[in-house]
Amino acid sequence: xxxxxxxxxxxxxxxxxxxxxxxxxxxxxxxxxxxxxxxxxxxxxxxxxxxxxxxxxxxxxxxxxxxxxxxxxxxxxxxxxxxxxxxxxxxxxxxxxxxxxxxxxxxxxxxxxxxxxxxxxxxxxxxxxxxxxxxxxxxxxxxxxxxxxxxxxxxxxxxxxxxxxxxxxxxxxxxxxxxxxxxxxxxxxxxxxxxxxxxxxxxxxxxxxxxxxxxxxxxxxxxxxxxxxxxxxxxxxxxxxxxxxxxxxxxxxxxxxxxxxxxxxxxxxxxxxxxxxxxxxxxxxxxxxxxxxxxxxxxxxxxxxxxxxxxxxxxxxxxxxxxxxxxxxxxxxxxxxxxxxxxxxxxxxxxxxxxxxxxxxxxxxxxxxxxxxxxxxxxxxxxxxxxxxxxxxxxx
Numbered sequence: 001x002x003x004x005x006x007x008x009x010x011x012x013x014x015x016x017x018x019x020x021x022x023x024x025x026x027x028x029x030x031x032x033x034x035x036x037x038x039x040x041x042x043x044x045x046x047x048x049x050x051x052x053x054x055x056x057x058x059x060x061x062x063x064x065x066x067x068x069x070x071x072x073x074x075x076x077x078x079x080x081x082x083x084x085x086x087x088x089x090x091x092x093x094x095x096x097x098x099x100x101x102x103x104x105x106x107x108x109x110x111x112x113x114x115x116x117x118x119x120x121x122x123x124x125x126x127x128x129x130x131x132x133x134x135x136x137x138x139x140x141x142x143x144x145x146x147x148x149x150x151x152x153x154x155x156x157x158x159x160x161x162x163x164x165x166x167x168x169x170x171x172x173x174x175x176x177x178x179x180x181x182x183x184x185x186x187x188x189x190x191x192x193x194x195x196x197x198x199x200x201x202x203x204x205x206x207x208x209x210x211x212x213x214x215x216x217x218x219x220x221x222x223x224x225x226x227x228x229x230x231x232x233x234x235x236x237x238x239x240x241x242x243x244x245x246x247x248x249x250x251x252x253x254x255x256x257x258x259x260x261x262x263x264x265x266x267x268x269x270x271x272x273x274x275x276x277x278x279x280x281x282x283x284x285x286x287x288x289x290x291x292x293x294x295x296x297x298x299x300x301x302x303x304x305x306x307x308x309x310x311x312x313x314x315x316x317x318x319x320x321x322x323x324x325x326x327x328x329x330x331x332x333x334x335x336x337x338x339x340x341x342x343x344x345x346x347x348x349x350x351x352x353x354x355x356x357x358x359x360x361x362x363x364x365x366x367x368x369x370x371x372x373x374x375x376x377x378x379x380x381x382x383x384x385x386x387x388x389x390x391x392x393x394x395x396x
Contacts, residue, residue: 033387033388034090034384034387034388035317035320035321035383035384035387037313037317038314038317038318038321038380038383038384038387039384041310041313041314041317042314042365042377042380044310045310045311045314045364045365045366046079046083046365046373048307048366049075049365049366049367049373050072050075050076050079051273052291052294052295052298052366053071053072053075053287053291053366053367053368054068054069054071054072055273055274055276055279055294055298056276056279056286056287056291056294057070057071057072057279057286057287057368058072059279059280059281060279060281060286060287071287071368074368074370075368075370075373077370078135078369078370078371078373078374079373079377081135081370081374082373082374082375082376082377082378083377085374085377085378085381086377086378086380086381086384087381088381089378089381089382089384089385090381090384090385090388091385091388092385093385093389094329094330094333094382094385094386094389095327095329095330097149097153097382098149098153098156098329101149101150101153101154102150104145104146104149104150105146105147105149105150105174107142107146108139108142108143108145108146108147108178109143109146109177109178109181111130111139111142111143112139112140112142112143112178112181112182112185112186113181113185114130114139115127115128115129115130115139115185115186116185117130119131119132121136126186126187126188127186128140128186128187128188129371135370136370136371137371138191138369138371138372139186140182140186140188140191140192140195141191141371141372141374141375142375143178143181143182143191143195144191144194144195144198144340144375144379145375145378145379145382146178147174147175147178147195147198147199147336148198148202148333148336148337148340148379148382149333149336149382150174151171151174151175151198151199151202151203151332151336152202152329152332152333152335152336153329154171154174155171155202155203155206155207155328155332156327156328156329156332158171159206159207159328162207163209164209164212165212165213165216168203168207168210168212168213169213169216171203172199172200172203172213174199175195175196175198175199175200176196176199178195179192179195179196179199180192182195189359189360190347190359190360190361193343193347193359194340194343194344194347194361197339197343198336198339198340198343200213200217201335201336201339201343202332202335202336202339205332205335206328206332206335225239238357238358238359239357241253241256241357241358242256242354242356242357242358245257245260245354254284255283255284255290255358256354256358258278258282258283258284258293259278259283259290259293259352259354260293260353260354261278261282262276262278262279262282262283262290262293262294262296262297263293263296263297263304263352263353265277265278265297266296266297266298266299266300266301266303266304267300267301268300268301268302269299269300269301269302269303270296270297270298270299270300270302270303271297271298271300272298273298273299274298275298276294276297276298277297278293278294278297279294279297287367287368288362288367288368288369289348289351289352289358289360289361289362289363289367290352291363291366291367291368292304292307292348292349292352292363292366293352295307295366307366308345308349311341311342311345311364314341315338315341315342318334318335318337318338318341318383319338321334321383321386321387321390322334322335322338322386324387324390325386325390326389326390330386330389330390331386333382333383333386334382334383334386337379337380337382337383340379341364341376341379344361344362344363344364345363345364347359347361348361348362348363348367349363364376
């Protein structure tokens with residue numbers, strides 16, 4: 001017996017095979033669940049947006065519709081639809097969309113042409129909306145989701161096959177087609193910029209050899225500015241307004257100046273919720289593109305920075321979900337949504353602070369716009385769907 005115990009102590013432990021060690025490590029991996037941090041921030045932004053929407057719109061709604069809650073009620077209805085859509089999308093496996101890529105892409109592109117049909121609605125000299133009787137939608141918002149899903153699918157299949165600048169440009173054509181259609185059919189320059197930016201950012205993130213593509217984008221942006229100044233018509237005027245809003249106060253600079261007055265008059269902590277003066281007919285469409293100026297006037301620099309920090313936290317959660325996604329397709333979907341939110345927030349704040357020329361971009365979740373909030377919440381559903389199937393605590 002004593003001899004057996006000695007032999008047992010001296011016997012070396014059985015060596016684990018590499019695949020067994022890998023299996024043991026994988027067993028420690030846990031499946032992702034609902035990203036409650038992201039969900040809470042989205043819900044908070046929605047609630048804050050409804051409060052600021054009512055504060056910024058009740059005066060104009062009373063004058064136009066004799067109902068101070070007109071904009072608020074429309075936005076609450078759209079938000080409710082969006083939340084239902086978000087819940088529905090969250091609990092669907094996002095890989096389903098990979099199989100339906102070209103149907104989604106084709107449908108999103110063809111939907112833009114609906115503005116040319118009798119269903120199209122003309123407002124402010126442009127046909128950008130479609131009246132479906134129950135609701136009206138802006139097809140450009142559908143195109144954004146279509147581009148995100150399509151680019152994610154194409155890149156997940158072919159990212160290793162994309163070689164050089166020409167390969168990247170060929171893939172980017174998937175984004176340029178709806179971009180061009182949005183611009184020429186609906187005359188919606190801001191939405192065209194956002195769609196183009198979404199595809200570009202997804203390509204830059206997915207492809208390693210992208211320096212030539214980045215250089216090409218910078219060159220094209222410079223040429224576009226020159227072309228707008230030379231042949232841009234009213235868009236050239238917007239650039240002149242941006243450079244000198246005081247001189248062009250009667251030709252588009254009025255909105256910019258009033259927005260800057262609102263931001264400046266708010267000071268550090270603002271005049272108080274509901275106490276804005278600039279929303280009383282001074283800032284045009286205060287509930288839309290310029291709502292951030294009312295936030296700064298009523299809640300001050302502190303409130304404005306707090307809103308931007310919330311968006312920064314949201315983008316950080318996107319990065320976390322993308323890094324933990326179980327596959328490249330899911331990761332790129334989240335990157336596309338992150339690009340959409342980030343570009344739109346940056347453009348909106350840059351416009352209202354006169355950092356870039358006025359392009360008419362709404363602030364996500366806060367500005368008035370039913371179509372925008374519904375499709376943004378659907379995008380949040382896509383991100384949450386990826387998060388629910390993501391891999392946490394992965395050991396490499």
